[in-house]
Amino acid sequence: MKVLFLNPQGNFDKNDSHLTEHPDFGGQLIYVKEVSKELANLNVSVDIVTRQIIDRDWPEFSKELDYFDINKNPTIVRIPFDGEKFLNKEQLWPYLKEYVDNILSFYKGKNIDFITTHYADGGYSGVLLRSKLGLNFSFTGHSLGAQKMDKLNVSSKNFEDLDKEYHFSQRIMAERLSMQYASKIIVSTSMERYEQYSHPLYADVSEVANDSKYKVIPPGVNTEIFNDDLTDLDQDTVAQIENKLNKQQKPFIVLSSRLDAKKNHIAVVKAYANSRDLQDKANLGIFLRGIPDPFTDIQKLSEKERSILTPILEEIEKADIKDKVYFFDLKSQLALATAYKLFSKLKSVFVLPSFYEPFGLAPIEAGACGLAVVATKNGGPSEIFSDGSGVLINPEDIQDIVEGLIKALNNYDYFSKKVKKRVLENYTWKSTARGYLEVIEEGVKLPKKTLEKVPPLDANEIILDYLKNKKI
Template sequence: MKVLFLNPQGNFDKNDSHLTEHPDFGGQLIYVKEVSKELANLNVSVDIVTRQIIDPNWPEFSKKLDYFDTTQNPTIVRIPFGGEKFLNKELLWPHLKEYVGNILAFYQNQKIDFVTTHYADGGYSGVLLKSKLGVNFSFTGHSLGAQKMDKLNVSHENFEDLDKEYHFSQRIMAERLSMKYASKIIVSTSMERYEQYSHPLYADVSEVENDSKYKVIPPGVNTEIFNDDLTDLDQETVAQIEKKLNKQQKPFIILSSRLDLKKNHISVVKAYANSKDLQDKANLGIFLRGIPDPFTDIHKLSENERSILTPILEEIEKADIKDKVYFFDLKSQLALATAYKFFSKLKSVFVLPSFYEPFGLAPIEAGACGLAVIATKNGGPSEIFSDGSGVLIDPEDIQDIVEGLIKGLNNYDYFSKKVKKRVLENYTWKSTARGYLEVIEGGVKLPKKTIEKVPSLDAKEIIIDFLKNKKI
């Protein structure tokens, strides 16, 4: 059985190049990689179909075909479209018809049994492919444009300016079409289904009350990497950390998300800076990628990342806590997992203070390595940790963050044991892949129907009408 994963943005290679260094190289890529690998282990022939990039700044993605390992399943298929240079995901929209046209040419003599699509651009590509071949597809949104609009406080007055930057007109229409024509919408939690897909911008196409339209499949943890067993393979990263710590043995509060405004690092830094109790109990550890010392290397980051990191550094200096805050340069998933394991031996806690988190893969990875978990109450974590295996916090309440961190540190043994059990019983990529296989096998049995005419990729009128009638 041949299954395609459509993922036009970002890219893939065996070294996880640029992962978390760029907004297009976030958790979605880990998700696609891990699910595809586990599906391959279930004897499904899997191709991840992404973009060929021939750009000296992105040399890892120039080969037409690539692989994660010697099994050559999954295969990474890089389709040329939109020119040769790297393009941010917001700039791919005009080129997706070319992407699908070149997919059709590449697979012209092969049978495609099913397609799984990821993010809005992948979903729209699935719609275009269905319009030509009739092949059924699933849609995994990962995050949706309507929620981003709400978080950015998009209004009728500022919509035109924000649309130029974020391309909401294209994204919302791509999502609407994906929801309408997908044989199955895959969500990480039931909360995601009922809260996100019921948004007024989707309500007429998302069929949120139709159980046959949705399947809840939680993401998982690669337990071969994320576990609490330090081995010889971890020694290089351990040595790097120990050198920086210089024999200091206090627990740590760990922040490891990429630098993104919605991840809300600053609130944890403020909580720590304003709590003598926290400072006495633990140090603060912030994981970065590519810059060992942000105080001297910040110029190496993008303008957006600098705008997030600068207030953090200012807060640290203002509170005079530079001796209690450590920055770690971790360049891969393996190094990240090693750091989690190392800090779990110091009875440390992991914190995810996002304003909203659709699921929350990072906290279950950290939990699998033995860290106690403190996470935002907004979104997926409230479902994941509904059994009390993690501490839920209000990301906009500094005092609540302080109290949550203290609770995790004071009760480390309890939370560490409980979250490890929770992850191993409920959140592995093997179980995620089995969920996908059920969707695939169901989709293959459905009749193939082409789409007569795909509407233009423009939801501007729909959005403006929504904004005009929106209750403030």
């Protein structure tokens, strides 16, 4: 059976070279890699169909065909479109038709049984492919534009400016079409279905009440990397940490997300800066891949990174806590897991203060390594930790963050044990792949149906109407 995974952003390579160094390199890449590898173990032939990038600054993405391992399944198929240079995901919208046309040429005469699509750009490409071939597809959103718009406080006044940067008009129309024409919408939690997909910007097309339209498939944790085995450590990371800590033995509060405004790092820095109690109990550790020392490297960073880091550094200087805040540059998931394990020995706490988190792989990975977890109550974590195995906080309330961190630090043994059990029992990529296989087998049996006409990729009016009335 041949299944395509559509991921037009083009950032797959076997070494995860830039994971978290750029806003487009994060959870979606891990998710698609792990699910497709486990599907391959179930005898499905998987192609991850992505963008070919021939750019001196991004040399990992140029080969037409690539593989994660010697089994050559999954195959990474890189399709050229929109020139050769690396582009941010927001710039791809006008060129997805070219992507799909080139996919059609690449697969001409070859069999395709089913398509899984990822993120709004993959979903829209699935719609275009269906319009040509009638092939059924599933849609996995990973992160939806409407929640991002709401949490970035987009209003009818600033919409035009923010739309230039984020291209919500195209993204939200792409999501609407994907929801409408997918044979199945795959969500990570049932909360994602009922809360995120029932947003007024989607409610008329997302069929939230229709059980046959949705399948809840929780993602997983790669326990070969994220576990509590202290004999399996990345030695460079051990050296980096030992060198920085210089034998001090306090617990850490660990922040390790991509530098993206919606991840809201600053809230934890403020909570820490404002609480003597927290400062007495723990140090603050911030993991930033590719930025060993932000105080000296800040000028070398992109404007976006600077705009997120500058207030963090100012807060640290203002509160005079430079000696308690440590930055770590961790270059792989193995390095990340090593840091989590070493900090677990110090009874440390992982914190994710996102304004909104669609699911959140990072907290379950940290929990698998033994860290206690404090996470935003907005989004996936409220379902993941609904059994009380993690502490939920309001990311917009600094005092609540302080209290959540203190609770987790004071009860480390209880939370660490409980979260580890929760993650190992409920979140494995093998069972994620089994869920996908069910969707694929069901989709293959459905009749093929081409679409008459795909509407233009523009939700400008729908969004403005929503912003003016806060309803459609």
